[in-house]
Amino acid sequence: MDKDNFVTNILILGKTGAGKSTLVNYLYGREIAVARAGRPVTEKGLHRHEPFAYNGMDIVIWDSWGLEPDKAREWWESLKEELARQSGQPHIRDWIHTVIYCYDAKKSRLDSYESEHILKPLIDMGYRVIFALTKWGLCSDTEKEAAMRVLDESYPGFSAIPVESVSQKLRGGRTTAPEGREDIFRGICLNLRKSLMYHLRCRARDEMQEAVSRAERAALAYYDKHTGYIFTVYGEDLMNEIQKIARESYENNIREVYDRLRNNITLIDSMCVAVIRGYTGIDVSEKLKGLHVIMSSIKDTRIAAWTGDWGEYFGDTLATIFTAGIRFFTRKSSYREDLEKKLGEVSEKLTQDLRSFADTLDKEDIEVNEGIEEKLNAASIRN
Structure with missing residues (x-):
C-alpha cells in the first residue's frame, strides 16, 4: 500500500x-x-x-x-x-x-x-x-x-x-x-464527496445540538454552585459572572464543533481532489469551495456567528437572559426557573441558527458536486 x-x-x-x-x-x-x-x-x-x-x-x-x-x-x-x-x-x-x-x-x-x-x-x-x-x-x-x-x-x-x-x-x-470495472471506479469518484459530506453534515447537526445543550447545562450548574439554598442576595457582580460563564459556555462549545466541521470539510475536499486526480488525471480543486468562501457568500444575518463574528453575536444573543434589577432577596427556586427559561430561549434561537447554517451548507454543497460532475463529464466527452 x-x-x-x-x-x-x-x-x-x-x-x-x-x-x-x-x-x-x-x-x-x-x-x-x-x-x-x-x-x-x-x-x-x-x-x-x-x-x-x-x-x-x-x-x-x-x-x-x-x-x-x-x-x-x-x-x-x-x-x-x-x-x-x-x-x-x-x-x-x-x-x-x-x-x-x-x-x-x-x-x-x-x-x-x-x-x-x-x-x-x-x-x-x-x-x-x-x-x-x-x-x-x-x-x-x-x-x-x-x-x-x-x-x-x-x-x-x-x-x-x-x-x-x-x-x-x-x-x-x-x-x-x-x-464495468472502469465505470465502477468512476462512480466511486463521483459518489465519494456526496456520501462523506452527507454523513459529516448529519454528524455536525447532532454535535451542534449537543453543544447547545451542554452549554445550557454548564451555565445552570454554575448558578447552582454559587447561589444560596433558599434565599439569596443577587448582586451585580454575581449576575455579571453568571452571564460571562453562560456566554463562554455557549461560545466555546459551539466553536469547537464549528472548527471540527471546518477541518473535516477541508479534509474531505483534499480526499476528493486526490481520488479524482489519481483516477482520472483531472484536477477539480477549483470546483471545491472552502468553508470560509462559502460562509463569505451568505447574506443571512441570522447566522452571523458562523462567519467569525462570535463576540458581537453572543453578546447580543445573551443580553436578554437576565431580568434587570434583581438585586434583592428573592427565592432561589423562582429565579432559577426564570434563568432556565431564558437559557432555553437562547438555546432555541441558537438551534434555529444552526439549522439555517446547515441548510445553507446543503445548498452550497449541491452546487459544488454539480460542478465536479460537469467537469468530469466534459473531460469524458473530449476523450
Missing part, C-alpha cells in the same frame, strides 16, 4: 447468488473472494479484504454474508450495527465511503424485502448507493431494458452500472466479455 495514496472503503452488498463475490474478484483483478453460485458463502458480519492500489487510490473492499429473504431482519440489524460503529469513528478515513449493491440484472426486479429492509434504510442513512447490474453479459436486450427501467423508476438519480465480472462461453458459441 502506497503511503501517499488515499484509502477509500467500499462496501459491497447483495442477495445470495447476485454475483457479489465475483464482483469483488473482478474489481481486485484476481481471485480473492470465494464464489459459488446460489450458495451463502460469506460468514455473518462484515469482512475486510486487503487493500489494493488503483490509480492513486488504495481501495479496501468490505463485503457481507449473502442476503436471504428469511434472514433479512437479522442481516440488516447486523449491518446497521457495523455501519453505526464505523461511521462513529473519529477519523473520516475509517468510514464506509461508498456502498455498491449487486442487482442481478437477469431477474429484472428487486424483491420487496431488498427495497424495504435494505435499500431504503441505507439511503435514509445517507449512503449514495451504486447499483452494479451484475450478469449483464448473460442478459437479453429485453432483460437489460427491464432492469434499467426498474432502477430508474425506483431509484432515480442513483448510479446504475452494467457489470459482467467474468468471461464465459454460452450456448450458441457466444462468449461474454468482462465490463
